[in-house]
Amino acid sequence: MIGRPDRSGPSPMLPLAYLACATVAFLAAAIGTAWLAPELAGHYYHPRVLALTHTVTLGWITLSIMGASYQLIPVVLGRSIWSERLAWWELGVWVAGVTGMVAHFSLGSWGGLGAAAAMVAVGVAMHLVNVGLSLRGFTEWTFTARLMMLAHAGLCLTALLGVALAANHLWPVLPGAFLDRLHAHVQLALLGWIAPMILAVAARVYPMFLLAPPPLPWTCLVQLWGIGVGVPAVVAGLLGPRGLLPLGAFAVAAAAGSHAWSVLEMARARKRPSLDWGLRFSLTATAFILPACVLGLGLAAGRLSGSRAALGYAVSVLGGWISLTIAGMMLKIVPFLVWYRAYGSRAGRERVPMVGDLSAPRLEGLAHGLLAGGMSLLTVATLAGDAAWIRASGAILTLGALAFAAAIARALGHLSPRGRTQAAPLGRAAGEPAR
């Protein structure tokens, strides 16, 4: 069974609200990819490409991770959320701040961008305060807990550097080359915040979903040290001594490779008879780690250079590995939270649908094919710098995102009395003994 907040955890509506907003951002990003094909075929430092990047990193990925955190911290770390009210305020501040950032990037308005970035930084601070106070007195420093702490430190540093970059446009004070600082900000977000959260959560929830043994201790150690040592080395190598960059990149690649190996091992040893689309999404996502590592190591070692390689790397990491992983986890988490909210109190007393009955396998399968294919094509198209193929990839991704959003909306529909009425005749009775 999927973990969910314990009795002291927040209402399922809180993570669901985060995840619903994130789904909207995902759809917007897919449409933006098709729309901005000419810009994506050029240099990545373009205001509208930056708008698209922040729609993905802040609107889709970070919002999903924050929402999932409010569900998973009580389950994975056994701590209740310090303040549900603060988490709701955080969502409002975050959505307003990210919308403002994306709008001002699109317009190339640096003054407004600074204000919006400050708002996002406030959202980060609210999240860090809530998570930090939730973990007061925490002593069980498992692999997942340690990586989550590293990730939150990475989030804090990413936000600080991001605000500094925005402020530097108005009052130039930061030393060094601009693109180096920008790359450090990107790598902090990618490798210091997003990647360790994915590794941390995967180590705990994949065994639950797959009914498989947990990752072997040595794979956890490689991941922990790879991230803990590699990310500071990558950032330091970008801002200072270049020799640290390939060393750091190698350590991070070892962590990612170890994660991929452990996921494959869990899939092989699983006791779950069949894989649903959510799990297939997550396993497909793992395949993108290979091209991401090849491109990342090539860039760090100086074997690859230029905007196309950098964009191809970003697409394979953010689009292929991270986005498909998050999409898969959402297809698991959202139906369960909706089921718990809509039917949990009635289960065992009357006939209610099973969690699987809230899913839409055809839509999910369609989304899987379109999104996995679209991300593969987009990786190749950005490497080639071909606007026509980037537009075609964007169109495929838009269709995939629509199918994904429709599957999520179908599950969310059960929150309404009408949706519940229509679902009543479905399935077997969860928990209910046969009469």
Place this chain on the structure above:
Amino acid sequence: MTSRMPVNPEEIGEALQKVRDPELGMSVADLGLIYGVRIEGGRVRIAMTLTTRGCPLHDAMTEWVRRAVGGVPGVEDVEVDLTFDPPWTPDRIAPRARR
């Protein structure tokens, strides 16, 4: 004086087969969540676990088990003890449920 109907252990097992995890679709018996069943006259004591600590179905699952076993002829009282010692592992899943 009325004689009490004896509790049939097989019927207890059948009742536990009908209590399903809503996400996995497997019965609590096939999942290996039942650690032990003790029958003392009309009183049935069940030791069970969950796949993970902090599971939201903490209360619901034990209530479903209590309700299912309580419906078995001869059962007058059901006590469900939840334990995480030893913790559940996937190896506890019945082979037939893995197919």
